[in-house]
Amino acid sequence: MAITTIVMDVYKPGSELKNKVVDISDSFNARVGDNQVRLVIKYVERGIVERMEQEQLTPFMMGWVGQPDEEQKVTSETGIAVSYHGSTNDIIGGGKVRMDLPGTMFPQEGMFYGFFGLENDKGKRVTTNTVRFQVENDNPDMYVDTEPFRSELQKLLDWATAQAKSDLSGIGTDWEALKATIKAMIEKDDTDLITISNRIGLAEDDVAKLLKKISDAGLAKMTDIQPIIDELTKARGNYADLAAHINAMGAVDVDESMVSGGFVKSYFEPEIKRVKAELLPDLFTFTQMNDTHWETLTRNRPEAYRSLNHIKNALSFADVSDLIILNGDNTNSDTASLDGVKKDVETFSDVFFDEPLDHKTDRFIGIGNHDDGSTRRSYATPYRYLAQDNYLHDAYFRKAYRSNELLNGETRNNGSLYFFKDYPKKKIRFILINTNDIEEGVFDDSGSQKFDRWGTHTVRQEQLNWLVNVALANVPSDYHVVVMGHTPLNANQEGGWHDSINNGDVIGYHNLILVADVLNAFRDGAKVEINSSEANFPLNITADFTTQGPRNLVGYFCGHTHRDGVTTYNKLSIIEVPCSVFYNNVKSRFIETATEDGFDVIQIDTTNRNVNIHGFGYCENRSVKY
Incomplete structure (x- = not known):
């Protein structure tokens, strides 16, 4: 299951209500002793994305883990204090931070009750509503997927690897060739590959067509797979070659x-x-872009x-x-x-x-x-x-x-x-x-x-x-x-x-x-x-x-x-x-x-x-x- 991005508003909407708490248990939980658990938070203020870089803000997280009291709170009397203070390395853009939380954040079974926030070394500190989620002990049914984010071509590589092991007649050799091509490109420059993948639509459209052929015919022939290999190979060329090739195709696969x-x-x-x-009304107004x-x-x-x-x-x-x-x-x-x-x-x-x-x-x-x-x-x-x-x-x-x-x-x-x-x-x-x-x-x-x-x-x-x-x-x-x-x-x-x-x-x-x-x-x-x-x-x-x-x-x-x-x-x-x-x-x-x-x-x-x-x-x- 993919990691969920949780949106938090530092304006703290609804904070005028007593005991306003945001329950994120449907999106995130943890297990006692889990280490490097990925939690992705998007910070906004009244719907506008926080511009963390301008004020050199970094994420932090503070609270208690333990058994909630009759008001569904965890305090110093019922829980263990935990905290995480991140760095600029946690910022991934678009108002988002990606925290890989250490095991010390999940010391015992119960509930995390605390808050997230942003801070800098100049004393600025903004926080969200109070947040809670579950910390389980021996429960394997966890809503956490700590698998790293993978690019579309990395997903395609995994898929090609699986297909290479398929019993479908003749497919192994063909998919091994595709797998080798993709792997070489990933090792060369993953970021650029994501761009090319998005621009010429290799990772999704063509794969979908091949899946249908595999489903319909029970196998994929080299004539089906070779165009993908050819496109990936051409994409490794310089700009002029790529531009000429895409122009010759007559279309670019974008939104x-x-x-x-x-x-x-x-x-x-x-x-x-x-x-x-x-x-203001009645003034001469022009929009300049x-x-x-x-x-x-x-x-x-x-x-x-x-x-x-x-x-x-x-x-x-x-x-x-x-x-x-x-x-x-x-x-x-x-x-x-x-x-x-x-x-x-x-x-x-x-x-x-x-x-x-x-x-x-x-x-x-x-x-x-x-x-x-x-x-x-x-x-x-x-x-x-x-x-x-x-x-x-x-x-x-x-x-x-x-x-x-x-x-x-x-x-x-x-x-x-x-x-x-x-x-x-x-x-x-x-x-x-x-x-x-x-x-x-x-x-x-x-x-x-x-x-x-x-x-x-x-x-x-x-x-x-x-x-x-x-x-x-x-x-x-x-x-x-x-x-x-x-x-x-x-x-x-x-x-x-x-x-x-x-x-x-x-x-x-x-x-x-x-x-x-x-x-x-x-x-x-x-x-x-x-x-x-x-x-x-x-x-x-x-x-x-x-x-x-x-x-x-x-x-x-x-x-x-x-x-x-x-x-x-x-x-x-x-x-x-x-x-x-x-x-x-x-x-x-x-x-x-x-x-x-x-x-x-x-x-x-x-x-x-x-x-x-x-x-x-x-x-x-x-x-x-x-």
């Missing part, structure tokens, strides 16, 4: 609800309610495919948002073939735009440096830029992101990937710029595309002309202007993302600073001469806002850095929103908890000149004055 965009998962629902409860990095197969992290489903979380704020925007690096676009990149972009866009909503809210998609598939050059051999026909172009994204359709009544530059829209009732002008504004059709000496979005963060002359002469022109004096783009504008300033890049392969970023200069001149009603020092992307314009006069500039909102951050450039607030893509246990993020996702619901309080940022999932609440 279908994730691939299709699915629905709001139940573990996100309390977080949605919490954020909505924080929002960026860096979902979704793709059917990812080199980076196997969990990243879940982020397609995160779109549903953003859309759940349609009833309280004036607009919802997916702000670049929407797809990771790292699959082996260009057709695979296209399929991911189109799937992502369809899930976002075609979801029926009960509330009318504007939906926009902006572009980032990953979306066009140019990241694939990082593992090309030899390393080089991609050919003109091996990545996606502006014309493709204008159709995929539906910018040609002007779905929300916005103003664009001939269907451009940048736009602005006014919200007169809220006195807001919202502007999105394209910070990966590459020049296409320019080649290097090898004939490859000279610039691509992955390594090019810039704004070119045409877009800057539009920004100065259209988007920032004729703005009513009582409007407040919100500007957004994928990449921070202060790319080469202290605290900016460029400080962490050391590959020398980022092009055009100086132009982003010049955009910040234009925005500051707009705010101050000033004049600025723009002359780019970027030889590849020359800029030359005079932005004169003296006639228009000073205007209300809220700030610049971006992604790309995958972090919560606020920096300034000449008093311009540059507000970074973290990534929606899930990276396991990075910054205390855990799968199937609210922390799996991260985005912001942002409100502009024009009266108090304040930006109220409501973090969803692992994102933090913040407030920025302007």
